[in-house]
Amino acid sequence: MNKSLKDVWNVTKWEFTRFFKWQDMIKGTLFMLGFALIGGLFGYWVATDTITIPEIAVHEYGSFSKEEFQSETFRFIDRSGEPMDVLAEDLAAGELDGILTIATTDSAAIRMQSERGWVGSLRGFLSELRTEQKLQEFHIDPSVYSEIEERIVLHTGFESGSASSSADKWVAGIAIFLVLTAVFIGFGYQFTTITGEKQMRITEQVVSAIHPQTWIDGKILGISGIGLTYVLYYGALGILSTAALVHYAGAPFGQALALISPGLLVVFLLLFVLGVLMINSFLAGMAATIDDPNTSQKAGWMMLPIFPVVFSIFTIFNPDGFAIKLLGIFPLTSYAVLPARMVLTQVAWWEPVVALILLAATAWLFRKWAGKIFATGMMMYGKEPTFKEMIYWFRKS
Amino acid sequence: MLAFESVVKQFGKVRAVDDLSFEVGKGEIFALLGPNGAGKTSTVRMIMQIMAPDSGSITFHPSLRIGEKVDRTKLGYLPEERGLYQDTPILKTLVYLATLRGLDASVAASRASGWLERFGILDRKNEKVSTLSKGNQQKVQFIASILHQPDFAILDEPFSGFDPLNQERISDVIRELRDGGMTILLSAHQMQLVENIADRVLMINHGKEMISGTLNEIRKSTISGQKLMITYHGEVNEELLQQSDDVRSSTLTADGEWEIYLSENDSLNEALQVLLKAGSVASLRTTEVNLHEIFIESFKEGGTAHE
Numbered sequence: 001m002n003k004s005l006k007d008v009w010n011v012t013k014w015e016f017t018r019f020f021k022w023q024d025m026i027k028g029t030l031f032m033l034g035f036a037l038i039g040g041l042f043g044y045w046v047a048t049d050t051i052t053i054p055e056i057a058v059h060e061y062g063s064f065s066k067e068e069f070q071s072e073t074f075r076f077i078d079r080s081g082e083p084m085d086v087l088a089e090d091l092a093a094g095e096l097d098g099i100l101t102i103a104t105t106d107s108a109a110i111r112m113q114s115e116r117g118w119v120g121s122l123r124g125f126l127s128e129l130r131t132e133q134k135l136q137e138f139h140i141d142p143s144v145y146s147e148i149e150e151r152i153v154l155h156t157g158f159e160s161g162s163a164s165s166s167a168d169k170w171v172a173g174i175a176i177f178l179v180l181t182a183v184f185i186g187f188g189y190q191f192t193t194i195t196g197e198k199q200m201r202i203t204e205q206v207v208s209a210i211h212p213q214t215w216i217d218g219k220i221l222g223i224s225g226i227g228l229t230y231v232l233y234y235g236a237l238g239i240l241s242t243a244a245l246v247h248y249a250g251a252p253f254g255q256a257l258a259l260i261s262p263g264l265l266v267v268f269l270l271l272f273v274l275g276v277l278m279i280n281s282f283l284a285g286m287a288a289t290i291d292d293p294n295t296s297q298k299a300g301w302m303m304l305p306i307f308p309v310v311f312s313i314f315t316i317f318n319p320d321g322f323a324i325k326l327l328g329i330f331p332l333t334s335y336a337v338l339p340a341r342m343v344l345t346q347v348a349w350w351e352p353v354v355a356l357i358l359l360a361a362t363a364w365l366f367r368k369w370a371g372k373i374f375a376t377g378m379m380m381y382g383k384e385p386t387f388k389e390m391i392y393w394f395r396k397s
Numbered sequence: 398m399l400a401f402e403s404v405v406k407q408f409g410k411v412r413a414v415d416d417l418s419f420e421v422g423k424g425e426i427f428a429l430l431g432p433n434g435a436g437k438t439s440t441v442r443m444i445m446q447i448m449a450p451d452s453g454s455i456t457f458h459p460s461l462r463i464g465e466k467v468d469r470t471k472l473g474y475l476p477e478e479r480g481l482y483q484d485t486p487i488l489k490t491l492v493y494l495a496t497l498r499g500l501d502a503s504v505a506a507s508r509a510s511g512w513l514e515r516f517g518i519l520d521r522k523n524e525k526v527s528t529l530s531k532g533n534q535q536k537v538q539f540i541a542s543i544l545h546q547p548d549f550a551i552l553d554e555p556f557s558g559f560d561p562l563n564q565e566r567i568s569d570v571i572r573e574l575r576d577g578g579m580t581i582l583l584s585a586h587q588m589q590l591v592e593n594i595a596d597r598v599l600m601i602n603h604g605k606e607m608i609s610g611t612l613n614e615i616r617k618s619t620i621s622g623q624k625l626m627i628t629y630h631g632e633v634n635e636e637l638l639q640q641s642d643d644v645r646s647s648t649l650t651a652d653g654e655w656e657i658y659l660s661e662n663d664s665l666n667e668a669l670q671v672l673l674k675a676g677s678v679a680s681l682r683t684t685e686v687n688l689h690e691i692f693i694e695s696f697k698e699g700g701t702a703h704e
Binding site: 003007010011014018197200201202203204205206207208209210 | 442445446447469470472474476478479480481482483484485493494496497498499538541
């Protein structure tokens with residue numbers, strides 16, 4: 001192995017092991033599982049707690065009759081003869097959950113201690129009573145009313161032959177989520193490592209030993225490696241968890257898995273790796289321009305790579321739109337948009353090919369640009385390069 | 398090992414290095430001295446190829462090159478702007494920095510342990526750098542600069558941050574390295590230490606050479622090397638001492654001794670006559686001008702370059 005490649009490997013290994021700790025990842029997973037368990041137990045407790053049937057005193061029935069107030073969800077107590085003050089005292093003492101006063105067919109009031117989750121159900125119950133009364137009033141047969149309420153059945157068909165089901169959308173959504181995770185990991189670590197080295201005055205020592213481009217290549221690869229490892233780990237963990245859940249729920253997990261063809265997986269992985277490398281090159285270049293992370297205005301620019309991922313969400317709503325097709329090839333967005341499109345619809349064979357070539361070329365260009373910025377920016381203490389200077393370096397690269 | 402020829406480096410309106418030329422010979426300790434802002438660090442950074450000169454040339458000995466390119470594995474560097482990865486273990490940090498200089502990781506680990514033991518911090522090799530005191534971190538940085546046994550080590554302010562005991566220890570190490578064949582260029586402010594270890598000295602100011610040579614050559618070329626320390630009984634005719642052409646300068650020290658520098662090319666006899674006339678001499682001794690005094694003398698008037 002020649003010296004330069006060996007140096008890149010040394011830096012890659014250093015950056016990777018400096019931030020990536022298996023023990024921390026396992027601890028994080030156990031923490032998440034623990035948190036999920038606590039959340040589940042809490043949810044179960046809340047759900048069982050609301051099963052208690054509310055006791056509602058009816059103070060006035062309006063145009064309805066007492067007999068109509070029969071429900072499995074509520075226990076209605078006839079307190080129509082009693083003064084409101086007495087009922088209010090019982091409500092305050094916790095002996096009642098609510099006091100219902102019905103003024104007209106169209107208007108009623110419920111008085112409670114505070115906001116309650118069962119109000120929506122009560123509204124539904126009263127609305128049903130009202131509908132029955134109106135049907136009688138207008139002499140409409142309930143079966144006729146049911147017929148009127150029926151909705152048309154619309155069967156969907158696609159020229160491409162592939163229907164984008166909810167399973168498709170889930171797979172596309174997961175792909176977008178994985179890209180977003182890698183972007184955030186890249187942002188966090190590139191920012192920490194590069195601004196940290198600058199603050200700790202390590203730069204000069206390393207730059208005197210290896211070429212700045214070698215150093216930044218190692219950083220890009222090391223931090224990208226962390227992003228990819230986390231994504232693969234959490235992706236696998238997600239698939240296992242989903243498989244376990246659907247096994248018990250009986251949902252069609254196999255249907256979603258069947259959408260991931262080997263070809264799609266290869267294209268997705270290639271786009272993903274190149275996309276992550278491109279993003280990390282950009283982030284490394286930007287981080288090298290930051291003198292003080294606490295005050296620099298340039299830190300905000302590091303959030304830019306999130307926007308392409310946000311664009312990709314629109315793919316789910318209209319995968320065949322012209323703009324989305326364009327974003328599927330455009331190198332700054334293709335790594336997020338194209339995999340989602342490939343799951344949701346059929347794409348021409350040349351689209352992944354063009355997207356991969358353009359993305360690889362852009363990643364290379366960003367790498368060179370980052371190297372130029374890094375070489376100068378890392379040695380600038382007390383001031384930051386202007387955008388004019390950065391554009392000049394970009395053109396030089 | 399190095400030829401620095403007519404090098405110029407300008408930052409905006411400031412000319413940090415101005416037509417500077419010097420050579421560093423194989424196996425010597427070459428000291429680069431000068432007041433703050435004299436251009437020492439810019440000179441060092443250009444040698445280390447961290448920045449390029451605007452004009453002039455820097456030529457390395459063929460043994461330090463691979464073709465036209467400088468072989469960075471043959472160079473060691475202790476920068477003035479220092480820092481270490483604070484969140485990583487000491488030994489791991491040293492091994493990483495040495496591998497960047499081309500050393501095999503296992504060899505680096507073994508050598509690093511030896512150096513850590515010598516500096517009395519071997520038992521802390523697996524602790525994070527941040528747990529060390531500033532002085533001990535300086536030791537780790539020093540080790541990092543010479544761990545790969547470079548042919549040519551550039552040490553920018555190697556004594557800063559050390560107590561006198563450790564300054565002496567570093568001096569001994571630098572001497573040992575030189576005796577082992579390593580060429581060393583150092584810049585420092587601790588004149589006494591430099592005087593003890595440097596084979597040759599270059600003083601610069603405003604990016605230009607002021608004085609250069611061995612210590613003896615420098616003494617001769619600056620304040621003639623003649624210095625007398627006199628104690629008088631009773632009154633002293635200060636006016637006579639100050640106005641005499643035979644006495645270059647006279648200063649009363651806190652100990653009550655008069656520090657007398659003789660003018661260049663004047664004989665001791667002529668000077669003594671003036672000193673005797675000035676008062677009743679209680680004691681008199683000759684002493685050698687040290688580097689600190691040469692430095693102060695050379696720069697106190699905002700010294701100008703030797704043409």
